[in-house]
Structures are given as C-alpha cells and as structure tokens.
Amino acid sequence: MNGSIIRYIIGWVLNIEAVFLTLPCIVAVIYQEKSGFAFLITLAVSGLLGFILTRKKPDNITLYTKEGFVTVALCWIVLSIVGAVPFYISGEIPSIINALFENVSGFTTTGATILNDVESLSYCMLFWRSFTLWIGGMGVLVFVLTVLPVTGGHNIHLLRAESPGHSVGKLVPRVRSTAMILYKIYIVLTIIQIIFLLSGGVNLFDSLTIAFGTAGTGGFGIRADSLASYSAYIQNVVMVFMILFGINFNVYFFFLIKKPKQALKFEELRYYFGVILLAVIVIAINIRGMFDGWGTTVKHAVFQVASIISTTGYTITDYNLWPQLSKTILIILMLIGACSGSTGGGIKLSRAVILFKTAKKELNTLVHSRSVKKIQFCGRTIEHEVIRSINVFIVTYLMLFICSLLLISIDNFDFTTTFTAVISTLNNIGLGLEGVGPAHNFAAFSPLSKVVMMFNMLAGRLEIFPILLLFRVSTWKKIK
DSSP states (O other): OOHHHHHHHHHHHHHHHHHHTHHHHHHHHHTTOTTHHHHHHHHHHHHHHHHHHHSSOOSOOOOOHHHHHHHHHHHHHHHHHHHHHHHHHTTSSOOHHHHHHHHHHHHTTOOOOOOSOGGGSOHHHHHHHHHHHHHHHHOHHHHHHHHOOOOSSTTHHHHHHHSOSSOOOOSSSSHHHHHHHHHHHHHHHHHHHHHHHHHTTOOHHHHHHHHHHHHTTOOOOSSTTTTTTSOHHHHHHHHHHHHHHTSOHHHHHHHHTTOHHHHHTOHHHHHHHHHHHHHHHHHHHHTTTSSSHHHHHHHHHHHHHHHHHTTOOOOSSOGGGSOHHHHHHHHHHHHHOSOTTSSOOSSOHHHHHHHHHHHHHHHHHHHSTTOOOOOEETTEEOOHHHHHHHHHHHHHHHHHHHHHHHHHGGGOOOHHHHHHHHHHHHTTOOOOSGGGSTTOOSTTSOHHHHHHHHHHHHHHHTTSHHHHHTTOGGGGTTOO
C-alpha cells in the first residue's frame, strides 16, 4: 500500500474543496448573510489541512488498484465530513448526524433530506447544498485527475473506482485527457440547461441550483414542493435534461468527434429509451383520470419516469397517490437506474441487460447443451470476467441491501417506507414511497438508521467495493 500517494491526493481534494467553498462565501456576501462565516472558517481549515498534506510530494507516485479504490473511498469520506461543517457550525442544521446526512446525500447525488423546512435555509446554504450535487455528479476525483500531477498511467484506477458502471476505460490515450473531456461535456450540458432555465424567466439563483440538481441527478429542491410551483416550461426543460444526464457520457463524446454511428452502437442507449417509453405508456394508462386530459397525464408520467430512472428525484406531483401498478414500476426503475458512465445511480441498465442476456444464454444451454454462443453487448463480446464481476456485484448488493433493511427496520416504520428508504439511499435516488415519498423526508429515522443510510449512499455512489475495501484488515498492511 502506497500510503504517501493516498495522503497526497487527499490533500489535493481538501485544497479543491477549499476552492469550491469560496462560491457559497460569495453568495453570502451578495445576500448579506452571516452564515457565510461558517464557510469562511471551513474554507480556511480545509485549505490549511490540504496545504500540510501536499507540502511534500511522494517519491513513489504509483497507483495500483488497491490504492485507487482506497483513495477514492477516503477522499469521499473526508469531502463529506468537511462539507458538512458549515451546516453544523452555522446552526442551520444543529445536529451533527443530520448535517452529515444532508451533505453525504449531496455529494453522493442522492438528494435525500432531513429538512422539514428547506426554505428556511439561507441562500448560501441552499447554494452549497445544491452545488454538492454538481460536484458529486461527475466525481471529485475526476476533477482531481484534470489538475493533479500524478503520472505513470496508474491513475486510471481512480477513474474506474469513482465512475459508475461495470467497466470504465479511457476515451483517449491519456487518463488526464479523458477526465478533462468528461468534465467539459458535463460543464457544457450544465451551462446549456442554465441558459434554457434563464430563458424561461427563472432568476439566476434558482437556475443555478436547479441545474446543479439536474446535472448531478440529485434533485435537491430549494422549494418545499420541489418543482411543482415552477412553470410548465421549466418542468419540461428539467425533464429533458434529467434524461440527457442519465445517458452514458461516451455517447456525447462520439457525437462530439463526429462519429454518430459509433455513438448509436451503444445498445444500452436503445434499452434506456425503450424502458422509458414502455414505463411511460403503462403509467399514463394506469393514472388516466387523475389529471385533466391526456396531455397533462402523459407529462406527469414522463417527468416522474425520467426523474426516477435517472435517479434525480425531482417531483411535480405526489406519486404516493398513484395506483399500485404505477408505484411498482417506479420501484423497478429505482433499482435499474440510469446508464453506466452517466451521473445517475442505481444498479445500472447495462448490468440489468447483461444479466438478462446471461439468463437467456443459460436457458438456451439447457436446451442446446453443445451451444457455445457468446453474449454480445454494444457490438462487443462480453468476456466471462465481466459477467463474473457483475454477478459478484449483484450478490454483494443484495447482501448489503438485506443487512441495511434489517438494521433500519429497528425503527419500526411500515415495510414500504423501510424498503424504499434502503432502495432510495443505496441507489442514490433520494425518494421512496409512503414515509419517504415526495411529501415526506428522512428526519424521523433514528441516528443509527441515518448512519446506515449514509454508508449506503457512499457505497451506492462508489459501486460498493471501494467502501467495503476499507473494512478489510489486509487493505491496511504495509502502509509506507
């Protein structure tokens, strides 16, 4: 274990977080809010710690798989702890557990909240709360790779450990260049959405916070009713961009380099839109009569399907009141999630498709025992190692899900609330049903349950294994 490079990267993360913390300070100055001092203090501490940790550059800058995964997990924990400090010392979220829960939820792009009155927060706190979604959407280590002078080709392990999906590769030969391309696409899409929102008459502050929540697929609202009180135009803009941010960013890259045919070869993209279309049709038929006319009905169906499958979590209606069939479909979408390589959470559609094809292949083998048909996905043959890793991921996911369900059930809420609370946090959605539905939040859960859900949020965002690796004794042997 190369402990010095882990220390060095954590220091850089603290430095970058200090830079990010200047933005809510500026917001506090604009709105003349005293809460800005909380960010100023946190900024100073974060910058000082970052300076101390990065004073000496490591002699060995090699990053292997273990170091990459451990670095990512520790950086996200440090990032979350430091980011929660302003909420607590300002007194706007007076509970340490609640402040940490809100911030972990932000950085992991979950969007689950413990706030009963979100509109009572100061503007600088609302800004930071939404900005954490944007930071966490692409991943802070992806940003670090664009500025950190780590060489040797091993920093691909940072990208793989932090990026969502079953496999992550380089878009171009250099990892640093890949990270820069991803962030450029992310920033451009965010700016385009902000322009559309401003064109709809929304003020700059609201446009920024809504766009941050959409881009990061986190969905923190700055109003108690999420997006219900905004105009139909704004809701439609958000609906479109939620779908766009749920798409694999590699698709945008190939369109960017004028290779649309290669972009359209992404089989996952066709399944993504196919699932959305099918879910919208069934839900729209199922909720007919609840809204005035088919146009409004379809709009609500599309918006909620887009919000759930992209794991954003914005709402414009209380879907807790929908028929059971529609709610069941939403739960299935919560589990599946968005595409690999997007900012969305969930198990990922690519894994679901490959598992389906694997089951189909096994059934075919039972009928035709000598069959040697390979599984194809996105125009490529899926190797056995990929299938094995997906199977291991699913098994680990189910084990973590069951353990979390048992621990949270101690709070004695109804099964639907407990079940969807676990789905919501482990899949980074932020919304569930019944007690954690659109009209409720996570404030009523015990501190133990909140700790479990914070662990789930981090595990879900980092694809489980980087977080679990921290609990292996062998991980920490021979740290230099």
